[in-house]
Amino acid sequence: MQTLPLFLPCAAGVEGLLAEEVQRLLPELCPRSQRGGVALQGTVGDVMALNLGTRLAQRVLIQVAHGPYRDEADLYRLALGVDWTDWITPRHTLRIDTTAHRCPLKSLNFAALRIKDAVCDQLRQATGERPNVDTSRPDLPLLLHLDEQHATLYVDSSGEALFKRGWREDAGDAPLKETLAAAMLAAAGWRGTATEGGALHDPCCGSGTIAIEAAQIACGIAPGSKRRFAFQQQLPFASAEQRIDWQRRISLAQSAIRKSAVPIYASDVSFRMVDFARRNAQRAGVEDAITFNGGDALERPAPDLPAAMPGTLMLNPPYGERIEALGKAGAAARAAPPAAAQGNDNRSAPPDFFARLASHWKRAYTMHPAGWTAYVLSPDMKLPGTMRLKESRRVPLWNGPIECRLFRFELVAGSARSMRAPGSE
Ligand SMILES: C[S@@+](CC[C@H](N)C(=O)[O-])C[C@H]1O[C@@H](n2cnc3c(N)ncnc32)[C@H](O)[C@@H]1O
Structure with missing residues (x-):
């Protein structure tokens, strides 16, 4: 051929x-x-x-x-x-x-x-x-x-860019591109099984991109199954034989859909965003595979997992000019005198948001026998120092024009390699 x-x-x-x-x-x-x-x-x-x-x-x-x-x-x-x-x-x-x-x-x-x-x-x-x-x-x-x-x-042959999967109608302020969310999951080796990544939780889920991509992977849903492509109009793909082949591929993709073998959680301090995320998940065919909750990432207890199942926390937290941290840390920052915010944009994550997030993880996510691993996408190369956590890996990824790192932190109780002494760099 x-x-x-x-x-x-x-x-x-x-x-x-x-x-x-x-x-x-x-x-x-x-x-x-x-x-x-x-x-x-x-x-x-x-x-x-x-x-x-x-x-x-x-x-x-x-x-x-x-x-x-x-x-x-x-x-x-x-x-x-x-x-x-x-x-x-x-x-x-x-x-x-x-x-x-x-x-x-x-x-x-x-x-x-x-x-x-x-x-x-x-x-x-x-x-x-x-x-x-x-x-x-x-x-x-x-x-x-x-x-x-x-x-x-x-x-x-694609037409509209492939990050447009056909399920997003509700976007929120700073949604990740679906292709970047998928790259974060791929870089983490998260495959939606108990042994490759385990459970997934995005505690700052926004419109739900990470959780929805993850749920589609776990359910075996082909990313292109909800949209059309330019090739469907082009002559090399238009013969009866090619049309039958395309229909066969779509049917095979439908029959490959399965129930997720791992639990997936998505939460956000903004109930409006949780609502957006839930509606997007419905259109993506994965509403039943994701547990949605409202709540402050600085306070939410870790999801309760079976003892042998590891957990993956994955998020692109509020950062920079487009998205501010809300909830407890946001309230504290807004109450602080202007001098305390010097050097920080008002709409940026307040200076102690990440330190508080890390403290919360140390309290709430280190008791699980199979362990949690956190992946945080950020343009701040000094994030591990701010969080007083030692990263076990940093993967360069670009969020549009913004150079970022996907930081990996192992959240294991008492692990010297993951937990940094407060104040150390
Ligand atoms: C950069 S956006 C995440 C975008 C998301 N990945 C998406 O694709 O739509 C950051 C999110 O963090 C949420 N957020 C801010 N402060 C929070 C907090 N304290 N707890 C939980 N979520 C928070 C915001 O509401 C916003 O939806």
């Missing part, structure tokens, strides 16, 4: 995890992790499987042209070299996006225009008609990447 060169872009730092995920989804393929994504050769069936199954990739791109260029005329010729009648008819729509790194051209818009002209001119010559542009929901989204000397043209 014919294979196509594929590229799956992902957030910086996630490349290795994505290569492992692709290998798990399609064991016969050879994904190569590169800067910014994973490259591989795959069939149209693999493109469907990847769109349906990847939690970490931003898109599934099919490379259709690659070559050197000096000006827009070279780009026009490059695009003319593709047989677009294999991809669309004049009744389909298209859109061209560009990305560039050290590109010498003056206008990326003009570069995109020349690609559009090439596609339209070729189809008009072949059929007498030309397709239209649709900037919101094109059937054929194309991505042109330009570096200093080379241009690469991709068909985007």
